[in-house]
Amino acid sequence: xxxxxxxxxxxxxxxxxxMQAAAAELRELTCSDPDAAVAVRSxxxxxxxxxxxxxxxxxxxxxxxxxxxxxxxxxxxDLRLASLFALQNGGWRMMTDPVASLHRxxxxxxxxxxxxxxxxxxxxxxxxxxxxxxxxxxxxQTVAHDDLLLxxxxxxxxxxxxxxxxxxxxLTVIRLAATDGNTSVVxxxxxxxxxxxxxxxxAGRLFPEMEPYSAALLLTxxxxxxxxxxxxxxxxxxxxxxxxxxxxxxxxxxWGEQTADLxxxxxxxxxxxxxxxLLHASxxxxxxxxxxxxxxxxxxxxxxxxxxxxxxxxxxGRIIVPIVEWVTDRADSLPTVVPEISIEALAVTMxxxxxxHFGALANExxxxxxxADARLRTVIEDGAxxxxxxxxLERWAGELASLPLFVDGVVNDEALDDLAETFWRLTNAFExxxxxxxxxARFFVDLAVMVADELIGHLPGKLPQAGADVMMPRVxxxxxALGILPPDGETVRExxxxxxxxxxxxxxxxxVAALTxxxxxxxxxxxxxVSRLDVAGIARDHSAVAARDRLLAFIEGVDADAATRRHxxxxxxxxxxxxxxxDLDEEG
Amino acid sequence: xxxxSSVGDDAAADxxxxxxxxxxxxxxxxxxxxxxxxQLFRRAGADTWVGATPSRCLDELEHVxxxxxxxxxxxxxxARRLESQAMSGSSGGGSGVAIAR
Numbered sequence: 001x002x003x004x005x006x007x008x009x010x011x012x013x014x015x016x017x018x019m020q021a022a023a024a025e026l027r028e029l030t031c032s033d034p035d036a037a038v039a040v041r042s043x044x045x046x047x048x049x050x051x052x053x054x055x056x057x058x059x060x061x062x063x064x065x066x067x068x069x070x071x072x073x074x075x076x077x078d079l080r081l082a083s084l085f086a087l088q089n090g091g092w093r094m095m096t097d098p099v100a101s102l103h104r105x106x107x108x109x110x111x112x113x114x115x116x117x118x119x120x121x122x123x124x125x126x127x128x129x130x131x132x133x134x135x136x137x138x139x140x141q142t143v144a145h146d147d148l149l150l151x152x153x154x155x156x157x158x159x160x161x162x163x164x165x166x167x168x169x170x171l172t173v174i175r176l177a178a179t180d181g182n183t184s185v186v187x188x189x190x191x192x193x194x195x196x197x198x199x200x201x202x203a204g205r206l207f208p209e210m211e212p213y214s215a216a217l218l219l220t221x222x223x224x225x226x227x228x229x230x231x232x233x234x235x236x237x238x239x240x241x242x243x244x245x246x247x248x249x250x251x252x253x254x255w256g257e258q259t260a261d262l263x264x265x266x267x268x269x270x271x272x273x274x275x276x277x278l279l280h281a282s283x284x285x286x287x288x289x290x291x292x293x294x295x296x297x298x299x300x301x302x303x304x305x306x307x308x309x310x311x312x313x314x315x316x317g318r319i320i321v322p323i324v325e326w327v328t329d330r331a332d333s334l335p336t337v338v339p340e341i342s343i344e345a346l347a348v349t350m351x352x353x354x355x356x357h358f359g360a361l362a363n364e365x366x367x368x369x370x371x372a373d374a375r376l377r378t379v380i381e382d383g384a385x386x387x388x389x390x391x392x393l394e395r396w397a398g399e400l401a402s403l404p405l406f407v408d409g410v411v412n413d414e415a416l417d418d419l420a421e422t423f424w425r426l427t428n429a430f431e432x433x434x435x436x437x438x439x440x441a442r443f444f445v446d447l448a449v450m451v452a453d454e455l456i457g458h459l460p461g462k463l464p465q466a467g468a469d470v471m472m473p474r475v476x477x478x479x480x481a482l483g484i485l486p487p488d489g490e491t492v493r494e495x496x497x498x499x500x501x502x503x504x505x506x507x508x509x510x511x512v513a514a515l516t517x518x519x520x521x522x523x524x525x526x527x528x529x530v531s532r533l534d535v536a537g538i539a540r541d542h543s544a545v546a547a548r549d550r551l552l553a554f555i556e557g558v559d560a561d562a563a564t565r566r567h568x569x570x571x572x573x574x575x576x577x578x579x580x581x582x583d584l585d586e587e588g
Numbered sequence: 589x590x591x592x593s594s595v596g597d598d599a600a601a602d603x604x605x606x607x608x609x610x611x612x613x614x615x616x617x618x619x620x621x622x623x624x625x626x627q628l629f630r631r632a633g634a635d636t637w638v639g640a641t642p643s644r645c646l647d648e649l650e651h652v653x654x655x656x657x658x659x660x661x662x663x664x665x666x667a668r669r670l671e672s673q674a675m676s677g678s679s680g681g682g683s684g685v686a687i688a689r
Contacts, residue, residue, distance in 0.1 A: 005641050
């Protein structure tokens with residue numbers, strides 16, 4: 001256990017006397033009856049055991065040296081000797097102990113002794129070996145899970161004591177000095193401290209008493225979740241960002257893991273905490289984007305905290321708007337360390353699930369649509385950001401899916417308008433950046449496929465069966481090709497456009513047919529109007545331009561007022577804006 | 589008649605001897621249970637000394653206590669067996685026992 005033993009001289013003397021008396025008594029116990037033979041042998045054995053301890057006890061009384069047993073004095077530098085040190089202070093004597101240790105359950109006295117030493121000992125000396133650190137982490141875990149031991153420890157070292165902060169800072173020094181990168185021994189002690197402090201309301205008050213790096217390590221060990229975790233993490237990073245009152249933070253170096261890395265990695269594993277963190281930190285965007293050594297942690301944080309399937313749009317807006325404004329307005333005076341991920345690319349991580357709010361829904365976030373459009377263009381001027389936006393399209397599917405184009409079989413006019421405007425703005429943004437290569441083509445093809453599938457999935461039952469039969473194969477045609485096409489090459493691009501045209505024609509026809517049926521039901525169009533839609537003719541067309549002309553001709557020919565025709569044209573344009581953006585309108 | 593009477597006397601003597609042996613075993617059992625060695629472990633705990641050697645001492649003294657208690661139990665069991673034999677020897681008219689011998 002420790003290599004030492006401690007004893008109370010008076011009690012040992014008393015034990016020795018009792019041992020001698022017991023041994024004498026056992027020696028006298030005998031019986032000649034054959035049925036007592038086994039019992040007598042047991043008595044002889046017991047006598048030998050008891051008698052065998054007497055010389056050792058006698059030597060201890062004299063404080064004499066024996067083989068392996070040498071008088072010793074315990075100092076306060078070894079945490080594992082906390083109990084013996086306390087006993088020594090109480091008048092006990094110490095000896096080296098050559099016997100191999102046996103596990104002994106921790107007692108309340110042990111916990112008090114540990115508390116004493118941690119409260120008043122030289123922390124650096126107490127934690128100066130891996131053996132002591134391992135031992136301490138085990139002891140703290142034991143204490144944390146036993147109310148009596150915890151109470152005993154607190155008698156000597158309250159959980160509100162700033163000694164815990166000093167201990168954490170010392171552990172941080174050891175952790176940062178680990179040249180082999182193995183920090184598990186130190187991290188285990190943090191886990192132990194976290195377990196002890198977990199239930200204490202004072203834990204959060206300790207953060208300002210220690211290095212932010214130490215506070216981050218402690219926070220990751222406290223088991224906090226959700227908003228309290230996010231809020232505490234933001235507070236710790238804010239303090240790091242503001243800087244120390246003097247000198248430098250312990251992790252203030254241009255290399256290695258820093259406070260932000262620890263915090264981001266931990267907070268990103270808890271979506272609610274990540275959102276809460278970003279709500280606090282978004283007032284200081286540079287703090288989010290420039291304080292971590294590993295920017296992949298920023299990426300993880302943004303993805304978790306702005307998950308469009310979990311976070312309300314208004315909450316996302318409170319985070320994204322100030323950040324995007326900073327990204328697009330920021331001066332070039334920021335440190336220009338070449339990062340593995342550009343700030344703009346990181347920003348796209350949070351933008352891509354919320355693309356609609358850079359178009360039709362911009363006003364929900366207090367932006368004028370033109371402003372949102374302009375800021376999006378600025379962000380994707382960065383090549384990496386542009387590539388990310390294209391690649392991140394899948395994440396946007398969640399938001400698109402939540403925009404019901406049909407509700408109970410009826411076209412959602414408002415959603416259709418939003419979609420049309422967002423398409424239009426995205427189209428222009430990409431055109432402005434001259435992103436008409438394979439990546440952009442694939443982006444719009446994917447976008448078109450999603451919309452087309454959404455529409456086809458809601459194919460109105462009243463649509464003439466012949467039309468549906470013709471249209472469905474065209475809409476699903478080319479799906480296989482989409483997944484395997486490389487992003488460049490004129491032939492490939494043309495094939496992509498063909499696939500998209502096919503889909504867009506199908507989608508536009510479905511939409512116009514659905515709107516026609518709907519307007520008929522409302523009395524805005526005469527009964528039977530939908531039968532005038534030349535679905536078979538559209539199916540024979542080989543370009544979006546021809547299909548658009550045929551659909552426009554149908555719209556212009558319906559017996560309706562100008563408002564009804566405009567409504568039909570809006571629906572058509574919502575879909576056909578995409579082909580236009582890619583210069584598919586070969587006729588100009 | 590003489591034969592029967594003689595056998596009855598032997599049986600009574602045997603039963604008395606069995607009872608005497610049983611009494612000696614019970615006496616030893618009582619002395620074992622009362623010996624100081626049974627209580628030594630109480631003096632060898634953390635109030636007296638702590639460490640690996642003291643832990644081993646405490647373990648051994650607890651083993652001593654269990655050994656002596658087991659020995660006492662075995663003596664009591666042997667005593668009961670002898671008393672049972674004495675009882676059956678004297679109460680069965682004794683002739684069966686004597687004839688058998």
